[in-house]
Amino acid sequence: MRSTTPLTEEKTKILFEKAHAIRQSIIEMLIEAKSGHTAGPLGMADVFTYLYFHALKHDPKKFDWEYRDRLILSNGHICPVLYATMAHAGYFSLSELKTLRKFGSKLQGHPHREFLPALETSSGPLGSGLSQAVGMALAERIDFGQTSGKQIVCLTGDGELDEGQNWEAIMQAGKEKIQNLTVFVDRNNIQIDGFTEDVMPLNPIADKWRAFNWHVQEVDGHNFRALDGAWTQALSVFDRPSVIICYTIASKGIPEFERQYQWHGKPPTSPEEIDIARKALHIVRTMGGKIRGEHE
């Protein structure tokens, strides 16, 4: 069920632990797959953890439960974090994570719901997720008016906002005053060719959304309390769609990789890189060796 209680100190600690376990899973998946994206999945691990383990109404044992909230991953390339979070939430076994990008796997290189029906959509080509989220919300409105009990959540990258289709959908959602739609933007400032502000400046990013009649919040994407405050506020906004711009650190959790666009689209491959990644996550996960890590 969707939690309506504010985050307690204790729950925050559990989410912190969970996010690091998910980061460890992501790194192990990428090492095994030998290809895939590192920066985005590690950067968004906290947002995914917050959504799947606190915010969203969903049932891992009954993925097609009619009344679930809908989570649409628009930037499909960060799917390792989606897969890892879903596995940790109980949608499928953790051992399946090692099949990422392999022949016949549920875990396609970019999400495909024919292989993993628990996904709300297939994605990869950027810029289409938000339109689908808008469509889901509009369908709900036809059936339930303003009383839909479902939240439609769409996750996008920041570089992804270069795609013009996003702005078609942003305009539509503003026009329709959709109230049960929340977008989480991964504002990590990087994309494949470099820093977003060099490739195609997005700032003033918040003003852009505001100009399209959205409710805009900017938060630290690694702070569960901040995320919880923003989500709670988004739920209370009834006359417009909400966007939560999450400032995140690309490759969060591995200091040597953090904030570097070079890690957008590749996994750790050399023995040195693999060692750095495992050690860094192990230190955080085990509180510097004080507790036992999940992958030991």
Added chain:
Amino acid sequence: MINPEQKLNPKIFDNDIEQLPIRKGFGEGLLIAADKDKRVVGLCADLTESTQMHLLRNKYPERFIQVGIAEQSMVSVASGMAAMGKIPFITSYAMFSPGRNWEQIRTTVCYNDRPVKIAGSHAGISVGPDGGTHQAIEDLALTRIIPNMVVISPCDVIEAKKATIACAETKFPTYIRLAREKTPIITTENSPFEIGKAQLVFYPTKNERAEIGIIATGALVYKAIKVANELEKEGKKIKVLNLSTIKPLDEDAVWRLAHEAGAIVTVEEHQIAGGMGSAVAECLAKNYPVPMEFVGVKDKFGQSGTPDELLEYYGMGEKDIKEAVKKVLLRKK
């Protein structure tokens, strides 16, 4: 002679045969589909009356979404609505949908296998005065190469209505190709229609073995029948198939016709490359290769003009169909 079982318009060879735009049948069919099933919704990109979606909008405003001039978002919004159980129809001009939004159709509709119905209006060169930018002559190729997609190209307003109603009842992503111009009405309400089934509309009098098979689709089915009727008077034995569903192809009907006639002419208002004729050729090359001629656009863009001027200039007039028949007969011997 006209196949009597088809119950075609008895005035088919009259000069004053009634004509209506094929797109009108879509609008009427959509309204009937919406009456029958409340899951049917409509989305349009600022061309509501032109694409005839205003009939649905006027009766069911709450089931109509105006997306503005945003074809890429429109198809993905429709995909999202389909994910929630709706049966969305989207309309624009074929040049923009499926022209501009092809990748979104591929990924968010077909890859997701969601029952979005795409009606591409103003398809073909006969849009006329608007010129080459607005003449979609690639849309059949674009849509038929995507897995899961059904592709229908109705021959007249009545068949368009039936196709629209029928596709609302299937779970498949579907493309329906519509023409803007008034087109002779060759079928009747009683003519058979089934998605995936070719209709034999013309065959040799006395039921003799055909020596040539014409396979036509869309508005040019009328011209194909007219040509067959004239050539029959010259002693040619011709069968004409109305291939309204391009995909899934009625391979059985195509193969049988090739087997009987030994020579095939395809007729379509589309680029020859990748269109209906190509689909027929793919089928016959593996099953029963026979000489073929293709009536269609030969790797060119269109331009402004009247529909008839353009059809003749680009090689899709009655004269061109006749020439193709004669040519393929020579190759047969």
